[in-house]
Amino acid sequence: GAGVSQSPSNKVTEKGKDVELRCDPISGHTALYWYRQRLGQGLEFLIYFQGNSAPDKSGLPSDRFSAERTGESVSTLTIQRTQQEDSAVYLCALHQGGLTGELFFGEGSRLTVL
């Protein structure tokens, strides 16, 4: 999607390995989200960054998941000791502002844990 670059686009890893997924906003946006989309399912909220405020981590499924963002720049989502149930597409989205809450999504990082 325009304005959001995610890498890697595909990642295959072995169970127990750590992975890092990257979201690079092409233009500055204060609000950034991570969502997870399992095969055939909807989007599951993971974490939300808003400027310099404390992130809303309420969607992170376990302490193996963490995310960082500095200012309005790159965000990284880290999954430690990956499990097969972590296999999913991880989507980064930017909130442009305004009342409607329109989100601009990247194309996602497809993670497969063997």
Add this chain to the structure above:
Amino acid sequence: QKEVEQDPGPLSVPEGAIVSLNCTYSNSAFQYFMWYRQYSRKGPELLMYTYSSGNKEDGRFTAQVDKSSKYISLFIRDSQPSDSATYLCAMTNTGGFKTIFGAGTRLFVKA
């Protein structure tokens, strides 16, 4: 109970058919209701949004919200093969933060 319920389908229709996609929700605080379209291996893109109850029309697409029933719909008229995608309903409270998504309905329009 999930906050948003959406039948995942798949839904298969012939070209030219009228398609009806629906979601129900439980949180009465939701104010903004959206439909996103997601093509295979792509991120979702906003298709339409509606504030509170009522209808909104954009070309072949009509979005309806009934807050009293906590029920939202998307209608597609004269459906085309290019409409084949997954349609996700989404909603949020005022301010647009922490959008909640439905499971998405996979739609196939056959030529």
